[in-house]
Structure formats: C-alpha cells, structure tokens
Amino acid sequence: xxxxxxxxxxxxxxxxxxxxxxxxxxxxxAYGGRYLARGGRxxxxxxxxxxxxxVILEFPSMARLQEWYRSPDYAPLAALRQASxxxxxxxxxGL
Numbered sequence: 001x002x003x004x005x006x007x008x009x010x011x012x013x014x015x016x017x018x019x020x021x022x023x024x025x026x027x028x029x030a031y032g033g034r035y036l037a038r039g040g041r042x043x044x045x046x047x048x049x050x051x052x053x054x055v056i057l058e059f060p061s062m063a064r065l066q067e068w069y070r071s072p073d074y075a076p077l078a079a080l081r082q083a084s085x086x087x088x089x090x091x092x093x094g095l
Contacts, residue, residue: 001061001062001093001094001095002058002059002060002061002093002094003058003059003060003061003062003064003065003091003092003093003094004036004056004057004058004059004065004091004092004093004094005033005055005056005057005059005065005069005089005090005091006054006055006056006089006090006091006092007054007055007056007057007087007088007089007090008049008051008052008053008054008087008088009039009052009053009054009055009081009085009086009087010052010053010085010086010087011052011053011084011085012084012085012086013083013084013085014084015084016080016083016084017080017081017084017085019080020077020080020081020084020085023077023080024074024077024081027068027071027073027074027077028057028068030068030073031059031064031065031067031068031071032059032060032064033057033058033059033064033065033068034057034058035055035056035057036056036057036058037054037055037056038055038056039053039054039055040054042054058094062091062093065091066091069091
C-alpha cells in the first residue's frame, strides 16, 4: 500500500535550503519515492491553514518511506532543511 509524506515548509534561509533541494531528489528516488507536488501554488478552500511551501511525496509503502526518512542518506539533508526552514511533516497510508 502506498504511503505519502506531506510537508508544509517555511523557508527561512534560501541559500541553505537550496542545497537541501538539490540533494534530496536522488535520496527519495533511491527508496522508490517520487514527488507528487513540490512547492506549487496552493489555495485554501476551507479552514485557517495558511501553507507556505507544500511538498507531497509518494512511496511504495510506509516501511519504505520510514526507511528513507531515517536513512543515513537523508540525515545530513534533513539537518540542512531543519537549519534553513521550519516544517510540519506528516505521513499517511494510502488506500
């Protein structure tokens, strides 16, 4: 069953975040993941959520997503993201 990571990212240091943005796609692909959305235009239809940069990733399974998120490949990139942005990240299983 597919699994999805949904992130709302507020970039505070664009130069450092760019290093993250350049390095992360290869790690996602290595774990079978792919981008479904990556910072495109958003519109709130209901509620009071005011997203910044929305990213949606799809992985073949929750296990594979978790392997990527906790991997030594992603760890230094996660540190770059955490140093250059504030983020809310959630994961969910698909149907």
